Amino acid sequence: MGSGQFSCFPLTGFLKSIELSEIDSTSVRDASTIATPKTAKVELPTIDLTGRCVLLTGGASGLGRAIVDRFVAGGAHLAVLDRSAAGLTELKTRYGRKVLTFHGNVACFDDNVKAVSTCVESFGRLDVFIGNAGIYDQKASLDSLPGESISDAFDELFAIDVKGYLLGAKAALPELRRTHGAIVFTASVASVAPGFGGILYTTAKHAIVGLTKQLALELAPEIRVNAVAPGFIPTQLGGIRCLEQASMSAQAPDPSRFLLKRVPLTEDYVELYAFFASESSVTLTGSILLADGGSSIRH
Numbered sequence: 001m002g003s004g005q006f007s008c009f010p011l012t013g014f015l016k017s018i019e020l021s022e023i024d025s026t027s028v029r030d031a032s033t034i035a036t037p038k039t040a041k042v043e044l045p046t047i048d049l050t051g052r053c054v055l056l057t058g059g060a061s062g063l064g065r066a067i068v069d070r071f072v073a074g075g076a077h078l079a080v081l082d083r084s085a086a087g088l089t090e091l092k093t094r095y096g097r098k099v100l101t102f103h104g105n106v107a108c109f110d111d112n113v114k115a116v117s118t119c120v121e122s123f124g125r126l127d128v129f130i131g132n133a134g135i136y137d138q139k140a141s142l143d144s145l146p147g148e149s150i151s152d153a154f155d156e157l158f159a160i161d162v163k164g165y166l167l168g169a170k171a172a173l174p175e176l177r178r179t180h181g182a183i184v185f186t187a188s189v190a191s192v193a194p195g196f197g198g199i200l201y202t203t204a205k206h207a208i209v210g211l212t213k214q215l216a217l218e219l220a221p222e223i224r225v226n227a228v229a230p231g232f233i234p235t236q237l238g239g240i241r242c243l244e245q246a247s248m249s250a251q252a253p254d255p256s257r258f259l260l261k262r263v264p265l266t267e268d269y270v271e272l273y274a275f276f277a278s279e280s281s282v283t284l285t286g287s288i289l290l291a292d293g294g295s296s297i298r299h
């Protein structure tokens with residue numbers, strides 16, 4: 001493979017462009033050549049989503065909103081199910097008829113079914129379901145939770161963060177089977193390590209690992225099921241309402257707190273969703289792609 005050329009390995013699609021250090025192979029032993037490499041900008045293909053019909057939950061803000069922007073730019077037909085009327089209105093203002101919006105609750109099976117039917121009526125098919133809507137527990141420990149509130153708090157968080165994914169997948173199943181489609185879930189670093197959420201969030205996000213793997217087994221070979229597990233992202237991820245918890249702050253913390261010394265942004269993750277939503281990931285199912293910038297290895 002010559003300088004500047006790439007194989008068809010799909011992961012190359014993650015990058016729009018990279019700086020390549022070109023070193024003349026005839027003079028690799030020449031220290032002066034190695035010390036002063038020439039730099040060439042090489043354009044790599046982005047993942048093409050043209051014509052992909054996608055239903056995304058929680059697309060009205062934060063990470064989901066960045067996924068909307070990436071998927072629309074990539075040529076996908078997109079529908080968003082979210083409970084935020086204001087966020088959906090903003091999406092409509094920005095994209096008009098390019099994005100279908102559906103106001104509803106992911107914890108309600110009927111709302112998921114209606115969202116899938118709307119997709120199929122409008123697009124003629126469904127290729128991808130992305131379960132992403134979620135809430136957080138503000139790192140509340142078991143000790144700190146009032147005993148009489150635990151049952152309601154558990155039900156509220158698990159209804160959205162776990163049941164919502166399960167119901168969305170169930171509603172999308174018949175169509176995804178027909179199209180040999182894909183399911184992508186938003187997991188979290190809290191899916192694989194303690195300390196990034198409280199007792200309820202960590203337990204719920206760990207459940208997404210089981211959900212992803214079990215569904216991948218049950219739905220093969222027609223449907224692939226994978227998850228992206230981001231680390232911290234500055235968004236206004238909502239708290240548990242019955243505990244009157246505030247949302248997370250969207251204020252970016254000091255980059256020095258991160259192993260990679262940069263604050264990860266919502267748009268940093270979108271290519272991973274494009275990858276799992278596309279044919280580039282045909283060999284992957286049951287995978288949890290940990291995208292936490294190394295935070296769990298330092299923890």
Ligand SMILES: NC(=O)c1ccc[n+]([C@@H]2O[C@H](COP(=O)([O-])OP(=O)(O)OC[C@H]3O[C@@H](n4cnc5c(N)ncnc54)[C@H](O)[C@@H]3O)[C@@H](O)[C@H]2O)c1
Binds near residue numbers: 087105134160233
């Ligand atoms: N922000 C982080 O640090 C972080 C890290 C790892 C994983 N995540 C996960 O990313 C996903 C997106 O979160 P975000 O950070 O973008 O927060 P966000 O609050 O900006 O986005 C969540 C979206 O889900 C919607 N939603 C919540 N409950 C709903 C319901 N019952 N029905 C329909 N829609 C509902 C909200 O209205 C919102 O638009 C969540 O699953 C979250 O757990 C977030």
